[in-house]
Amino acid sequence: MNKFGFSTHASRVIDYETIDTKLISYIVENEPSFASCISCGSCTATCSAANLTYFNIRRLNVQIRLGEFEEIQQEIDKCMLCGKCMLVCPRGINTRNVIMLIKRGLTTLEIKK
Amino acid sequence: MNFNFFVLPFTIGFFIIIVVLGVRFTRWIWKLSKIDKLRILHGFFTRRTLRAIREAWNESLLHKNIFKVNPFLGFMHMSLAFGWFLIIVVGHIEMYALTGNLTAMPWESVFFRYFEHTTSHAHAIFAHIMDTLLLLVLGGVGLALYKRVNMKFFGIRRNTQLRVSDKVALYSLWAIFPMRLLAESATAGFYMNGGWLTNNIGHVFQLVNLNSNGELIFWWIYSISLGAFFVVLPFSRYMHIPTEVLYIFLKEYGIKLKREYNSFSEIQVYSCSRCGICIEACQMHHAKISNNQSVYILKNIRDENITERKIYNCLLCGRCETLCPVNLKLNDLRITLRINASKDFNSTYDFLEQPHNTEHAEVVYFAGCMSHLSPSIISAVETILKTTKTPYLFIDKEKGVCCGRPLMLAGQQKAALKLINHNRESIIQSGAQTLITSCPICYKTFKEDYELGQMRILHHSEYIHELLTNKSLKISKSTQKYIYHDPCELGRGSDVYEEPRFILSQTGTLKTIENERQKSLCCGGSLGDVSLSMQERNRITHQTLLQLTKPNPDCIVTACPLCKKTFAKQKKVPVKDIAEIVVECM
Numbered sequence: 001m002n003k004f005g006f007s008t009h010a011s012r013v014i015d016y017e018t019i020d021t022k023l024i025s026y027i028v029e030n031e032p033s034f035a036s037c038i039s040c041g042s043c044t045a046t047c048s049a050a051n052l053t054y055f056n057i058r059r060l061n062v063q064i065r066l067g068e069f070e071e072i073q074q075e076i077d078k079c080m081l082c083g084k085c086m087l088v089c090p091r092g093i094n095t096r097n098v099i100m101l102i103k104r105g106l107t108t109l110e111i112k113k
Numbered sequence: 114m115n116f117n118f119f120v121l122p123f124t125i126g127f128f129i130i131i132v133v134l135g136v137r138f139t140r141w142i143w144k145l146s147k148i149d150k151l152r153i154l155h156g157f158f159t160r161r162t163l164r165a166i167r168e169a170w171n172e173s174l175l176h177k178n179i180f181k182v183n184p185f186l187g188f189m190h191m192s193l194a195f196g197w198f199l200i201i202v203v204g205h206i207e208m209y210a211l212t213g214n215l216t217a218m219p220w221e222s223v224f225f226r227y228f229e230h231t232t233s234h235a236h237a238i239f240a241h242i243m244d245t246l247l248l249l250v251l252g253g254v255g256l257a258l259y260k261r262v263n264m265k266f267f268g269i270r271r272n273t274q275l276r277v278s279d280k281v282a283l284y285s286l287w288a289i290f291p292m293r294l295l296a297e298s299a300t301a302g303f304y305m306n307g308g309w310l311t312n313n314i315g316h317v318f319q320l321v322n323l324n325s326n327g328e329l330i331f332w333w334i335y336s337i338s339l340g341a342f343f344v345v346l347p348f349s350r351y352m353h354i355p356t357e358v359l360y361i362f363l364k365e366y367g368i369k370l371k372r373e374y375n376s377f378s379e380i381q382v383y384s385c386s387r388c389g390i391c392i393e394a395c396q397m398h399h400a401k402i403s404n405n406q407s408v409y410i411l412k413n414i415r416d417e418n419i420t421e422r423k424i425y426n427c428l429l430c431g432r433c434e435t436l437c438p439v440n441l442k443l444n445d446l447r448i449t450l451r452i453n454a455s456k457d458f459n460s461t462y463d464f465l466e467q468p469h470n471t472e473h474a475e476v477v478y479f480a481g482c483m484s485h486l487s488p489s490i491i492s493a494v495e496t497i498l499k500t501t502k503t504p505y506l507f508i509d510k511e512k513g514v515c516c517g518r519p520l521m522l523a524g525q526q527k528a529a530l531k532l533i534n535h536n537r538e539s540i541i542q543s544g545a546q547t548l549i550t551s552c553p554i555c556y557k558t559f560k561e562d563y564e565l566g567q568m569r570i571l572h573h574s575e576y577i578h579e580l581l582t583n584k585s586l587k588i589s590k591s592t593q594k595y596i597y598h599d600p601c602e603l604g605r606g607s608d609v610y611e612e613p614r615f616i617l618s619q620t621g622t623l624k625t626i627e628n629e630r631q632k633s634l635c636c637g638g639s640l641g642d643v644s645l646s647m648q649e650r651n652r653i654t655h656q657t658l659l660q661l662t663k664p665n666p667d668c669i670v671t672a673c674p675l676c677k678k679t680f681a682k683q684k685k686v687p688v689k690d691i692a693e694i695v696v697e698c699m
Contacts, residue, residue: 030422030644031644033646033647046486048482048485048513048514048515051511051512051513052464052465052512052514053464076460077460077461077462077463078460078462078464079460080462080482080514080515080517080519080520080532081515081519081520081523081525082482082483082515082519082640083482083483083519083640083675084482084483084485084486087483087486087638087675087678087679088486089647092646092647092648093647094643094644094645094646094647096519096523096640096643097425097643097644100455100523100643103455103458103460104421104455104458106458107457107458108457
């Protein structure tokens with residue numbers, strides 16, 4: 001097989017109907033501004049934790065909707081809650097509350113993984 | 114022994130309150146940690162006790178702090194507390210002096226005038242004094258009644274809702290002194306044993322032919338209202354009266370709020386008098402939030418109906434704390450609640466590697482996350498450090514780790530300690546003598562949580578002040594008019610008020626506004642609040658800016674990157690950090 005110098009992700013199937021929506025509903029209910037995220041990535045660009053790790057707060061938004069809760073559990077641990085993302089967000093999303101809600105949601109809600 | 118059946122309600126109430134308070138106080142002190150109990154033991158026979166007595170005299174009786182906020186409100190509290198105290202004290206002196214009976218029952222001094230009908234000169238003098246004191250208390254009751262009608266007159270916006278026990282206590286408190294006046298006057302009508310006030314009202318009673326049954330009814334009602342007040346007091350908001358005294362003593366013995374909710378926190382909760390001063394101080398009403406001020410939180414803790422949103426929706430700016438007449442540590446109290454609410458999901462930060470600094474420097478500069486968002490502050494501070502030829506190490510230039518305070522404010526204590534230990538290690542490894550930071554949020558936690566030993570911790574405004582006073586930095590005066598905005602964490606949080614003002618007086622003209630220093634307003638960007646939306650924040654910022662721009666400054670100067678960033682949203686008046694101003698004038 002030819003080596004092209006790059007790799008591709010293995011194909012995967014995401015069944016939206018089986019994804020547990022408890023976490024996303026919990027977040028949007030308590031922090032409605034989260035729904036207005038346009039995934040611009042300003043938050044990740046300024047993030048203190050992203051400077052030290054591969055933490056990507058923008059990706060969390062997608063991961064929550066895709067139901068990748070185990071990855072979120074590992075990732076969310078890296079946020080230091082410094083609040084820079086909140087200041088740069090063009091949509092004025094209260095990102096610190098989103099992080100706190102994800103953390104709380106993952107421990108208190110019984111989420112099907 | 115003088116006795117009549119009407120003394121029973123008072124006597125029963127009196128014994129009930131003694132027992133209930135005894136049990137509560139013992140339980141509170143019993144539950145304190147061992148070290149705190151030792152603190153009480155060691156402090157008891159020292160000057161601290163005298164200081165506590167003085168503070169209890171000033172605050173529990175004279176209510177000096179409330180006088181500072183509003184004289185009418187102060188007079189109301191003072192006349193009720195101090196007036197009643199004097200009535201009790203002078204009443205006892207009167208009884209002992211006139212009867213020589215030192216083994217009298219508690220009711221005998223309270224109902225002295227019903228039992229004692231002699232009218233000598235000494236009696237008359239005491240009667241006049243007691244009448245005057247009674248009038249003082251009645252003045253307080255009158256103001257309390259008026260306060261229910263016109264709260265604004267007392268500088269209060271709103272107050273808490275009363276529970277049934279509060280209402281019973283309130284109405285019996287209102288009844289006590291008017292009934293005492295009527296009862297004593299009725300007796301004075303028969304025997305002329307009253308003072309200038311009661312004798313005259315007694316005359317009127319004689320004119321309308323009041324008989325001894327009528328007199329007895331007044332004494333009964335007086336006794337019942339006293340008894341009722343004593344019985345409900347421990348279960349109503351008036352529990353603050355005895356608890357505040359206990360709080361003052363414990364505070365004076367050096368007991369502080371811990372990072373967990375314990376019996377000392379509970380003592381603070383019960384010490385709140387619900388005067389409502391914190392409601393007026395709070396800026397959250399600009400964001401239309403009016404159920405979450407400190408007094409409501411304390412009430413919610415007592416009524417056990419506290420929600421996470423209530424705990425987290427507070428700027429932690431500390432305005433209420435500085436105005437609180439009881440000196441409650443409202444911010445720390447709220448943080449302990451947050452720690453409790455979020456203790457199940459603290460981060461571990463396993464990715465952090467052991468810091469190994471190879472560089473050493475006398476001076477370490479820690480800019481802080483927020484300063485990295487506002488690079489002009491960093492470059493200004495670096496320019497100053499370079500101009501004064503200070504060798505320094507910029508410790509969080511590239512892979513900076515947050516100081517931990519934002520996590521602490523959100524109640525994530527364990528997680529915060531991880532970051533604190535990491536940064537602490539790397540600062541100590543650098544062998545620095547001085548740590549300079551540009552961010553008041555970092556500054557406060559460096560001072561309070563980092564335990565850096567002998568290392569000097571300075572905000573850059575303090576450092577510049579030092580350079581100016583020892584003449585290592587020279588600046589020229591410009592024609593600019595400034596207004597200085599005190600950041601919450603630097604001003605109220607760390608008591609740095611004068612250094613930035615000194616610097617600005619050297620670089621231009623400093624204008625003053627009404628709400629500055631301890632009273633300064635929050636910019637609205639505070640990291641203390643986790644659940645405030647951006648729209649709500651903007652409303653608070655708008656109101657603060659209105660006050661800051663009132664004297665038409667050329668520039669709003671602040672010393673916090675977060676305040677700067679928050680204010681910079683508006684375009685009318687430029688906002689600069691104090692370091693930038695200094696660089697401009699160099």
